Amino acid sequence: MEQQTEISTIGEFGLIDRLTKNLEKINISTVAGVGDDGAVVRYPDTDVIVSTDLLVEGVHFDLTYVPLKHLGYKAAVVNFSDIYAMNGTPRQITVGLAISSRFTVEHIEQLYSGIRLACEIYGVDLVGGDTTASRSGLVISVTCIGDAPKDKIVYRSGAKETDLICVSGDLGAAYMGLQLLEREKRVSNGDKDFIPKFEGKEYLIERQLKPEARRDIIKELAERNIVPTSMMDISDGLSSELLHICKASDTGCRVYEERLPIDYQTAVMAEEVNMNLVTAAMNGGEDYELLFTVPLHFNDEVSRIPGVKVIGYITKPEAGCALVTRDDTEIPLKAQGFNHMSKE
């Protein structure tokens, strides 16, 4: 059993000291980090993007099967993903933690080790935050700051009629990973020695527990001088994000069932749990893939980017937003996804 230190023995400032020691500065835009009323950054030549996310225990994560280090990694990466989704590069994050008394110093160090690993891999500086008590559970608030060359920022609102709709990677795997983890949790029935069965489904687990942000796609697009007309990351599900883009751009869209990129393991798992595979791909959240639109003439060029697939096109607003099935039926898109606040 590892040593466990109660946070109360070292206090808030002692905890912050332990969590933030040996932080090294990666980006020149980082002027001053942890240890003052605020962090200082400097962006004379670029636009700055700011994004904030909250992760709440019992709503966004279940510590029964999510290791704290993975949780920290994911909390950071999903924020980097928001910056990439605007065609930017993440540079700094601040981390706010509300911690209940059941967490020890070592627990929070594990969480932070994941955050710091993500920062290291993606070249981001951890520059500040706030650490406080909570009455119940863990709340993680991450704000990410990034930059983009002036006028290269991509909004949701720029999609135009006839633009191609593209996605990176594959869809629905993170959601199926969640189904798998939930299933094994039920089967384990609280038995601590229970060994869950993940063989042949490792990819689904990885997509759920350790998502990555698609900076490779942003790089590929930049190298080809392609600036998308609109872009988002897929956190709430493809349907929901397509509706956002079409609403912001005042357009409609058509996407094709046969074009949806779906991994083999996702299909197997959907079969096992008797779930419609297309629903999982369209509405399963947390894929953190990029959804973007490009003008029609980029068709060949964009199709050559590894992992990018054209799945449909943008229409006039009157045409509405629909999925075209294999038998040519049009099904209107609905936002279901991960709307924690709706009755489902």
Added chain:
Amino acid sequence: MEQQTEISTIGEFGLIDRLTKNLEKINISTVAGVGDDGAVVRYPDTDVIVSTDLLVEGVHFDLTYVPLKHLGYKAAVVNFSDIYAMNGTPRQITVGLAISSRFTVEHIEQLYSGIRLACEIYGVDLVGGDTTASRSGLVISVTCIGDAPKDKIVYRSGAKETDLICVSGDLGAAYMGLQLLEREKRVSNGDKDFIPKFEGKEYLIERQLKPEARRDIIKELAERNIVPTSMMDISDGLSSELLHICKASDTGCRVYEERLPIDYQTAVMAEEVNMNLVTAAMNGGEDYELLFTVPLHFNDEVSRIPGVKVIGYITKPEAGCALVTRDDTEIPLKAQGFNHMSKE
């Protein structure tokens, strides 16, 4: 009884639409606000300051006696205070909310009306955020972005031996306001028709429920071309903040009991609840006054700023940090304040 709408009936996106409608842009540095993966800001000629705070129900506030509008106002203002404390001007905020099911749309609108009022008064743009469910209670996460002319940012670490220690306003009133609210809550015993007794103590209530950030002091200092050598806002109590400055600056300090600015109402309330007045002034938190140091030769000039008082001076580190009492005894400073994570 006002109409109450369950959040589940309009969902997360519906709620965000209601909260953020008619937002007008105040600052030219705000390029794009709410409605995308991130907000976009532009700071070609200034340094940028970023500060994050979490407010947790049951830890930082008690909705039995804190109206939601006041809570929103305070959540915003305490973040503005962090930016002023670095000699900057707050320009944008993002707001993350985790909301349990007992809150209605109207509740959150009240909270937001306070946030928006604070933004209006202080000239800050609300540019983004995240709204999600929580299992219990309300968590508010505010990130504030501000700017300062290059090389005018004031850190905690610049205090030098012989510098004068200055504070704005008066100390301990917010803490005494909290004592008063807690006392009336106990007396009310849950009776909804109970009328609390605040006569003659309105100032204490106001300091606790509706604190203001001292931008007037920042302006006065700038007009006199005084750049403090170090500065902080007093959120955890004077003792705690002095220790931060002295640690960061590698100095000691002496402050004088007879110099501490204390309001008459604070003194009366301390007497009533049988609490040591100096302890309240030194360790009571949430005053959001500015604590700063200036070189000795600014003595006359700084004393002329309305509401600023010189309370002591910076020493060599070997001298330690102490309060000098009226009978010339030196009492070492201790950080007590609002450290929610220490055993007290």
